[in-house]
Amino acid sequence: MAENDWKQRLGVVFSTNPDFQYQTEEQESVETLPPARQNLRVAIDRRARAGKQVTLVSGFVGTEEDLAELGRLLKTRCGVGGSAKDGEILVQGDHRDRIVKILTDLGYKAKRGN
Numbered sequence: 001m002a003e004n005d006w007k008q009r010l011g012v013v014f015s016t017n018p019d020f021q022y023q024t025e026e027q028e029s030v031e032t033l034p035p036a037r038q039n040l041r042v043a044i045d046r047r048a049r050a051g052k053q054v055t056l057v058s059g060f061v062g063t064e065e066d067l068a069e070l071g072r073l074l075k076t077r078c079g080v081g082g083s084a085k086d087g088e089i090l091v092q093g094d095h096r097d098r099i100v101k102i103l104t105d106l107g108y109k110a111k112r113g114n
Contacts, residue, residue, distance in 0.1 A: 032062030035107035042099050043113025045090075054082070055096055057089040057103075057110075077102055 038060060045056045057074070060067050064085075071084025074091055078098055082091040091099065096112050103110035 030061065030063060032066045036109065038062075038108050040103060040108050040110040041113050042096050042103070042110055044094055044096060052092070053094045055091040055094060055099055056113075057091070057099060058087065060087050060089070074099055074102060 040057055040059045043056050043058070045054050046052070057071075060070065067087065067089065068084045071082065071089040071091075074089060075082045078091055078093070078095045080092045080095070082089065084090070100110045100112050
């Protein structure tokens, strides 16, 4: 059934070769760096958020699962909501100092931005 999945083959030009095997591009899985090698920036952001402040943690290199786990930890320790996607963690409110302290205690190299 997976061989006849036409949605994955959209945009492929017809081949007259009877032995042709269509190959999809594999996405490379990014390996999560250890905390000591992560360079994280903790900054405040107000753009496109109707004047609300959010603390933005950027520079994370790793899988989405590890990013979500770190985001969950930060949100729990700060007692607020937020999200973790596209290599960034958003925490509602201005918690820059608290997040930098939490990250350095966990072994991450974190710097406070603006």
